[in-house]
Amino acid sequence: MALSVENLVIEAGDKLILDGVNVTFPEGRITSVIGPNGAGKSTLLKAAANINSNYKGRVLLDGEDIRSIKRSDLARKLAVLPQGMTTPSDITVEQLVDYGRFPYRSWFKRGNPQEDKEAVEWAMQVTNLGHLAKRQVASLSGGERQRAWIAMALAQKPRILLLDEPTTYLDIAHQLEVLEIVRKINMDWGMTIIMVLHDLNQSAKYSHNLVVIKDKGIRAEGSPQDVLTKEFLAEVFGVRAESYRNAMGEEILNPVAVIK
Amino acid sequence: MEKFNFMHSNKWRISLLGVFAFLALAGIIVSIGAGSVYISPEEICLSLSGEGSGTNDKILMNIRLPRTIVAALVGINLSLSGAILQAVMKNPLADPHIIGISSGAGLAGIMVLLMLPESTYLVTPVAFIGAMGAAVCIYILAWKNGIRPIRIILAGVAVSAFLGAGISALMIFYSDRVHSALMWMVGGLSARSWPHVEMIYPYTIIGVLLAFFGARHINILQLGDEIAKGLGLRVEMVRISLTAVAALLAASAVSVVGLLGFVGLIVPHAARLIIGSDHRFLLPGAALLGVAVVTFSDTFARVAFAPIELPVGILMAVFGAPFFLFLLRREL
Numbered sequence: 001m002a003l004s005v006e007n008l009v010i011e012a013g014d015k016l017i018l019d020g021v022n023v024t025f026p027e028g029r030i031t032s033v034i035g036p037n038g039a040g041k042s043t044l045l046k047a048a049a050n051i052n053s054n055y056k057g058r059v060l061l062d063g064e065d066i067r068s069i070k071r072s073d074l075a076r077k078l079a080v081l082p083q084g085m086t087t088p089s090d091i092t093v094e095q096l097v098d099y100g101r102f103p104y105r106s107w108f109k110r111g112n113p114q115e116d117k118e119a120v121e122w123a124m125q126v127t128n129l130g131h132l133a134k135r136q137v138a139s140l141s142g143g144e145r146q147r148a149w150i151a152m153a154l155a156q157k158p159r160i161l162l163l164d165e166p167t168t169y170l171d172i173a174h175q176l177e178v179l180e181i182v183r184k185i186n187m188d189w190g191m192t193i194i195m196v197l198h199d200l201n202q203s204a205k206y207s208h209n210l211v212v213i214k215d216k217g218i219r220a221e222g223s224p225q226d227v228l229t230k231e232f233l234a235e236v237f238g239v240r241a242e243s244y245r246n247a248m249g250e251e252i253l254n255p256v257a258v259i260k
Numbered sequence: 261m262e263k264f265n266f267m268h269s270n271k272w273r274i275s276l277l278g279v280f281a282f283l284a285l286a287g288i289i290v291s292i293g294a295g296s297v298y299i300s301p302e303e304i305c306l307s308l309s310g311e312g313s314g315t316n317d318k319i320l321m322n323i324r325l326p327r328t329i330v331a332a333l334v335g336i337n338l339s340l341s342g343a344i345l346q347a348v349m350k351n352p353l354a355d356p357h358i359i360g361i362s363s364g365a366g367l368a369g370i371m372v373l374l375m376l377p378e379s380t381y382l383v384t385p386v387a388f389i390g391a392m393g394a395a396v397c398i399y400i401l402a403w404k405n406g407i408r409p410i411r412i413i414l415a416g417v418a419v420s421a422f423l424g425a426g427i428s429a430l431m432i433f434y435s436d437r438v439h440s441a442l443m444w445m446v447g448g449l450s451a452r453s454w455p456h457v458e459m460i461y462p463y464t465i466i467g468v469l470l471a472f473f474g475a476r477h478i479n480i481l482q483l484g485d486e487i488a489k490g491l492g493l494r495v496e497m498v499r500i501s502l503t504a505v506a507a508l509l510a511a512s513a514v515s516v517v518g519l520l521g522f523v524g525l526i527v528p529h530a531a532r533l534i535i536g537s538d539h540r541f542l543l544p545g546a547a548l549l550g551v552a553v554v555t556f557s558d559t560f561a562r563v564a565f566a567p568i569e570l571p572v573g574i575l576m577a578v579f580g581a582p583f584f585l586f587l588l589r590r591e592l
Contacts, residue, residue: 046486049490050489051486051489051490071489071492071493071494072492073492074492075490075491075492076492079490080486080490081487081490082484082486082487082490085483085484085487086482086483086484088482088483088537089537090536090537090538091537091538095538099479099480099483099491100491102476102480102491102492102493103491103492105476153490156491
């Protein structure tokens, strides 16, 4: 199931955010969207997920305009986690994850209880939440809560998962935990992942494909090895970086100074 | 840990609903029984099964029973309306009275009462139009890159003040017919009888069914607009439909008892504190608790200062206004 964006133009008020973006997110791969603050990364993600449908151009899911797909049908194919979720004060992890089954229910029908149960259990197992099923979401740590939201999205059984900065506000251990889960979902189930990330080295380590946004458009696109270079960091982020190889042979970029 | 889990299980919530149902029933029995003439529960049972006789039977069938039924239905309508509005407007202080939806219904209803006194059957439909109009105004005024709770309240206060001025103007123009309208302004159940039951019950049935069907959608809406859209909810459509249901419930209550305030604020909050925010339980809980609160309050207002009968609206305001301030300090 392929997701792509054609001539996307998005304005917020009278300010142009994205101006004619074309990008295809490769199927079954992890794509990270990176770029400076305010470049329009989240804006792109929200349009791609049809959370915001106020744009010019088209978002295509298997060649079909995403705005013409029924919302509940779309939600079975594509799940999205925006930033800054409000967690209801008194629901359990299990209940939250169960909300992911909403697209499979209608006004009158309850859906298939057996399928729902299996999907919820699977989602909690993938995100290592089984032992926390009966806990209140509000009582969880930041990392556990983020995993609970990811589990909710997984319970939708989507083919494509979009995540907007899934690691923000988490400490480093929980960041890695979330990214490992993302990688596992992609490897074991072939789910297409599109995420906005801040940390360049993490984006290099955990994604197959990078999309770089700057100045209202796509600046670069390709594998992390091709995209992330010292020259690139100087040009896009305005920082001078040193590179070295770590013990695992991975190339690490270490930004050391702002270029004045 | 075991107990902690049980407190959040559906079994626990269902048993709480049982307690609420008991309170509602108690309120109904007390409301029928208490007053200048005491009617015992045995007599109530006899009368209800059609075997009653004598003066008490007449008092019960013609005065107490219809008034109690109106009180119960009004309690259901206002509580559900408040519970829905609080969820849909993302605002803990939303209540049909405070944000001006009742005033919209009130202005429209009083127009009919004063200008077309013969057409009382028009009161509820016209009041519904007024309530919807007020709701739309509040949304438009409060809308600026999404809805913020505080803007809803401020817009509601403005709309409410504007509509209140309209009501006052009408009462000056039609000062000869003003008494009926005056009682309406305060919100009371005095002299409510079978015709009033007939005015409200169809709307209660429709509203309750629609509200309960919408419970799962309200739950999703509570996760925030973006998450709700991601889960496939047509957020705008659901929000408009639910607001219409809330307006219908409030308008039909206002048509019958006037501007009875704070029920829609206090009851959903109390229900949420006790039963939690899962609307599949919260909505029925609020409805049952609404029955209990309005029937008990009306009985108290009737009996406490006998022979003077206090409009129940005054009683609700005395308890409701401080509660509103308490919520204001805690939640905004």
